[in-house]
Each structure stands twice: as C-alpha cells, then as structure tokens.
Amino acid sequence: MNDYTHILVSSVLFVVTLFAITKIGGKKQLAELSFFEYVSGITIGSIAGEVIMGLDGNLFHGVLAIAIFGTFTYLHDVIGIKSKKVRDIMEGKATVIIKDGKVLEENLKKEKYTIDDLNSLLRQKNVFRTADVEFAVLEPKGDLSVLLKKELQPLTAKDLNLAVSPEKESYTVVMDGNVLNDQLTAAGKNRGWLDVELANLGVTLDNVFIAEVDSYGKLTIDVYDDQLQVPSPQPRKLLLAMLNKCQADLELFSLETESPDAKKMYNKNATKLQSAIQKIKPFLSE
Template sequence: MPDWLDVVVRSLLFVVVLFFITKWLGKKQLSELSFFEYVTGITIGSIGAEVVMGLERNMFHGVIGIVIFAAMPFLAGLLSLKSKGVREFIEGKATVFIKDGKIMEDNLKKEKYTTDELLELLRKKDVFKVADVEFALLEPTGDLSVLLKKENQPLTAKDMNLTVAPIKEPQTVIMDGEILDEPLSTSGRNRGWLKTEMEKLGVTIENVFLGQVDSYGQLTIDLFDDKLKVPSPQEKPLVFATMKKCQADLELFALGTEAEEAKHMYSKNSKKLQEAIDKMTPILRG
C-alpha cells in the first residue's frame, strides 16, 4: 500500500486505540495526574506518534507497548487503593505552605516554589493577604488548597442560625427552541404551566435559546436575540411583598381596634408573621 495510505490507516487505528485506553484509565488521567501517570501519558503519546510515522515499524508492536504502559498506572492505582504507603510513594503527599498565617519557607524551597508563585496561587483562590490564611496546602496534583481564618470566611446561613430550603439541580426545560419533556416532568411541571409562564414573560418558545426551572419553580430564559431584555421572575418578590403587606395590615388592625382581645390577637399574629418573614427573607430576596 502507498506510504500516505499506510499513515492514514495507522493514524485512525491509534486514535481509536488511544481513545479506548483513555476511557479505560478513567477521568483522572485527564485531570489530576500523579507523577507516574504524567510520565506514562507522555510515553504513550510518544509511542503512538513514533509508530504512526515510522512506516518501517510494526504498528501492532506499538499497540502492545501502549497497552503495557496503560496497564502500569491501572495496576498502580489498584495497589494505591490497598496501601497508604504505596499511595503516598506514587501520588505523593500534600505539603504545608502556610500555617496560622505564616509561610513555611523550608517547604517552599523543598517544592522549588518562589514567594511570587505562592502569591499567584493564592490570588487564583481570591486571597490577597497571607495573614488571612489559616492553612494552605500544595496538593500532589499541584493545586493549592486554602482555608481562610474564621473571621475572614464569608457568612453562611448556618452562622446566622437560619434554616434554608435545600437547592436542587436546575432542570433545562427548553433548549434551542424545543421543549424537553423529561426535565419538565422531573421539575413537576407540564407544558401548560410552561406556556403560561412564557406568556407572562411575553416571549414564544421558538425565540428561547435556553430555559431552566430552579428548585423554587422559577423559570429563567435566555433568548436567541441577545439585544432583547427579558424581565426577571417576579414570583418570589411578589410573595415577599404580600407577606410584608399582611404583616403591616395586622399591625394597623391592632392599633385601630379598642377591643383588647382583638388587639392581642392582631399583635400576636403580626409577630408570628414577622418571624416567618425574617426566616424567609434570604430565600425570597436571594
């Protein structure tokens, strides 16, 4: 066969082989590489390139070599699951770079990192002051894990003793102007509800590039025409405004009546409603 056709056949074969090898090794081979996996990946690529262009070489010998090198990190991964010592030897251990707001200079030198490189890694984590950091670790994958001091961490609902409803995965119910019935059903809605919501927003389904329903049942959409502005969902603001109005009315009723029993009832329910509003505010105004 002509050389150019031989190269085409070899290329197609090795693309398929490398694809299945990578699928077999798993997603970790594509993201968090250990030193061993890094070396193996380079070698597999070199073997593939050499056999594809080296027409005098037997391409099936190259396939055997790739399979052997691919099997090595697979077996190493099995051993790592069974032995912590093997795992630390192959994948390495995390290195402390910052402790109690102080940089561990010896560890920086050990990992051959400069202060500028450390500061760059911190900036990627939106941290600009070393003193704000409680703990920082350089992971075996080269990522920096950062724990801020308690006073520098953002407030959460738990810190404020607030109970918030769990957030579920948003369901994509419209894509490229087409309704997706399965996600729509998963969200507990139907086409009739979707049509009503679209009418509220003043758009047609054909004009919608993407539509999603969140865990609160609100529909958000993105149109094909980026120049058109779609009004934001109003359900939660309307509920919040209605609750505030009811609470204010109860206070007025309590002030406007002379009957002590009615005054007490209005005041009591006004306080209860205000407590409910305080709890719901992060959800309704978030």
C-alpha cells in the same frame, strides 16, 4: 501495502486503541494527573505517532507497546485506590508550607520551591500577604490550598445565625426552542405551566434558546435575540410582599375596631402571621 493504505489503517487502529485506553483510564482532567500518568500519556502518544508515520514500522509492536504502558497506568490507578502507601510513593504527600501564619522554610526547600513560587501561588488564590494566611498546604499535584486567618474569612450565613433555604439542582427545560419533557417533569412542572410563564414574560417558545427552572420553581430564560430585554419573574418576592400587607392590614383592623374581642383576634392573628413571615422570609427574599 502502499504508504497511504498503511497510514490509513494504522491511524484507525491507533485511534481505537487510544480511545479504549482513555476510557479505561477514567475521567481525570489534565491538571489531576500525577507526574507518572502525565509522562505515560506523552509516551503513549509518541509511540502511536511514530508507528503511524514510520512506514516501515510494525503495527503489532506499536499496539503492544501502547498496551503495556496503558496497563501500567491502569494498574497504578487501581492499586493507588486500594493502598495509601502506594499513593504516597507514586504521587507524593501533601506538604505544609505555612502553619499558624509562619512560612516553613525547610518544607519549602524540600519541595524545591522558592519564596517567589509561593507568592505566585498565593496570588492565584487572591492572597497578597503571607501574614494573612493561617494555614497553607502544597498538594501532591502542585496546587496550593489556603486557609485565611479567621478575621479575614468572608462572613457566612452560619456566622450570622441566618436560616437560608437549601439550593438544589436546576433543570434545563427548554434547549434550542425545544421542550425537554423529562427535565420539565423532574422539576415538578408541566407544559401548561411553561406556556403560562413564557406568556408572562412576553416571549414565544421558538425564540427561547435555553430555559432553566431552579430549586424554587423560578424560570429563567435566554432568548436568541440578545437585544430583547426579558423581565425576570419574582413570584417569591411578590408573595412575601402580599404576606406583609396582610399582616399590616390585621394590625390596622385591630386599631380601627371598637370591639375588644375583635381587637384581640386581629392582634393574635397579626402576631401569628408575623412569626410565620419571619420563618419563611429567608426562602422568599432571594
């Protein structure tokens, strides 16, 4: 076997081997790998490169070495899933760095971190004072989880006792000018609805790069021509405005009529409609 043939055969063989190992290893991102997994991955790549370019190397030995390292990495993941003790030994435990607003210096030294390292991690979380932190934990993979003091946390709808509509999955119904019928059906829409919406926006299907339907049935699009300004349809706000107008009309009718029975009817229905508007307003005002 000449040099070029050796490189070609070994490259194909190791590409297949490495691909198989990465598929078995799962979908962990680089930042989610433990130190053992990271070092094991580097070693596997080094073995593959050495055997491919080492023309006198034995292909079988290289594949065997990669298989051994891959097996240990796989067993590490499998056993770690089943045993917390193994996870704690192999990946380490989370360490509390700040508690009740106070930096725990002993835990910081234990993890070989300086106050500069801590401040750097805090700044990555948009926190610039340790005094603002109620609780901070250094995760096994080196990330810092931060809980701000209650008065510094952003307000949520729950804090204000506001009812908000649930947010669900959006569906991409057009991609590269082609309608994705399965996604359109999953969104509860059909081709006729899509054609009407595109017509209302004044664009043709061929000019649509991507179109999405959100959980409220609202269509948003991005066109190929970036200079083209596409108006955004707001059917929910229009519906809310129409309901408010109807409620105002009922109150106006009650003021204009001379009949006590009609006045009572208009006021009663205006009150009912106002109550209904208050309940659905969070869903229509976004």
